Amino acid sequence: MTTKPPTKSRFGDGPSTAERRGAPLPLVTQPMMPVDDSDRPDQTRVDNPLATLKPETASVLFGKNTIAMGQATATGKPQLAVAPHPSATPPEIGLTQHHLPDEEHDRRLTLMLDPDSERAASFRVLRHHLLEVGRPQCVVVSSARNGDGKTTTAINLALALAECGRAKVLLVETHLRRPQLASAFKLVPPWCFAEQLAAHRHQPMMPWSLVDIPSLWLHVAAINPRIEKTQLLDGPAFAIAMERLRLGGYDHIVIDAPPVLGSADVNLMADAADAVVLALRARVTTTRDLRRAIDQIGSAKVAGTVLVE
Ligand SMILES: Nc1ncnc2c1ncn2[C@@H]1O[C@H](COP(=O)(O)OP(=O)(O)OP(=O)(O)O)[C@@H](O)[C@H]1O
Numbered sequence: 099m100t101t102k103p104p105t106k107s108r109f110g111d112g113p114s115t116a117e118r119r120g121a122p123l124p125l126v127t128q129p130m131m132p133v134d135d136s137d138r139p140d141q142t143r144v145d146n147p148l149a150t151l152k153p154e155t156a157s158v159l160f161g162k163n164t165i166a167m168g169q170a171t172a173t174g175k176p177q178l179a180v181a182p183h184p185s186a187t188p189p190e191i192g193l194t195q196h197h198l199p200d201e202e203h204d205r206r207l208t209l210m211l212d213p214d215s216e217r218a219a220s221f222r223v224l225r226h227h228l229l230e231v232g233r234p235q236c237v238v239v240s241s242a243r244n245g246d247g248k249t250t251t252a253i254n255l256a257l258a259l260a261e262c263g264r265a266k267v268l269l270v271e272t273h274l275r276r277p278q279l280a281s282a283f284k285l286v287p288p289w290c291f292a293e294q295l296a297a298h299r300h301q302p303m304m305p306w307s308l309v310d311i312p313s314l315w316l317h318v319a320a321i322n323p324r325i326e327k328t329q330l331l332d333g334p335a336f337a338i339a340m341e342r343l344r345l346g347g348y349d350h351i352v353i354d355a356p357p358v359l360g361s362a363d364v365n366l367m368a369d370a371a372d373a374v375v376l377a378l379r380a381r382v383t384t385t386r387d388l389r390r391a392i393d394q395i396g397s398a399k400v401a402g403t404v405l406v407e
């Protein structure tokens with residue numbers, strides 16, 4: 099990791115939020131693919147939508163017709179969490195600059211490695227649909243189970259939102275048992291995000307320590323991979339953290355979360371967020387698991403699903 103001393107930043111320079119929001123969206127190149135799985139048995143794997151797509155394509159299935167699943171995405175518009183009081187004091191943020199080393203990059207960084215690909219375009223479509231359903235500031239990316247493509251989706255959604263500096267984006271990691279952002283970006287977090295959560299629970303006005311990756315227009319709050327893997331997420335601490343970081347000048351905070359099933363962690367995160375996006379692994383995720391995950395989160399918060407090959 100290449101680091102420079104922390105610098106204070108509250109986004110004093112650059113275009114205003116209103117100016118950035120006025121920036122044109124890139125051409126949407128990937129059509130939406132509505133799926134009707136109503137005839138499938140519960141254990142059917144979610145793979146049919148890919149029949150008409152290239153294998154390397156991450157198709158984006160979003161909105162009203164995403165997956166016929168009871169109340170799921172009934173309106174296509176997640177209910178936004180209550181925003182913090184606008185007059186609240188913004189948090190102090192210390193940034194450590196990180197420059198990606200000139201070596202083989204993690205293949206999950208699609209927007210960076212292959213920006214003109216169909217797969218990259220699909221993540222831009224995801225951005226487009228997310229902005230359409232109410233421009234949620236805080237988005238949790240989860241999935242039914244481990245290995246479904248949460249980190250891939252969270253990274254590329256964050257990169258798509260931040261592309262060319264069009265929005266200020268913070269990518270936050272909360273999957274304590276399988277942290278991946280440090281290795282994906284080849285960085286060592288100056289202060290593990292899980293430890294920061296604990297510290298800020300008692301002292302919410304303490305400065306935050308984040309990593310700034312200027313080449314990707316992205317700020318990252320990563321977990322140190324050496325953390326004790328049995329730790330549980332501190333729900334109240336996470337809620338306090340989101341309330342503070344929302345005031346940090348970010349247009350979007352994308353959370354690379356743990357899986358939904360088997361714990362209530364994602365429920366706590368969803369309570370503090372505006373929307374949840376669920377990643378589905380093609381030919382692996384079952385409709386039964388997806389339905390259970392949506393039931394557990396509550397369909398009102400689920401903005402849509404992303405099928406990852
Ligand atoms: N460094 C890597 N480069 C490319 N592909 C990887 C890398 N690490 C994992 N993968 C692949 O990505 C898939 C997992 O994707 P991803 O990490 O996005 O899922 P996840 O849902 O975040 O997983 P987890 O539940 O472990 O956090 C695995 O199937 C694995 O084959």
Ligand SMILES: [Mg+2]
Nearest residue numbers: 248249273278
């Ligand atoms: Mg992951």
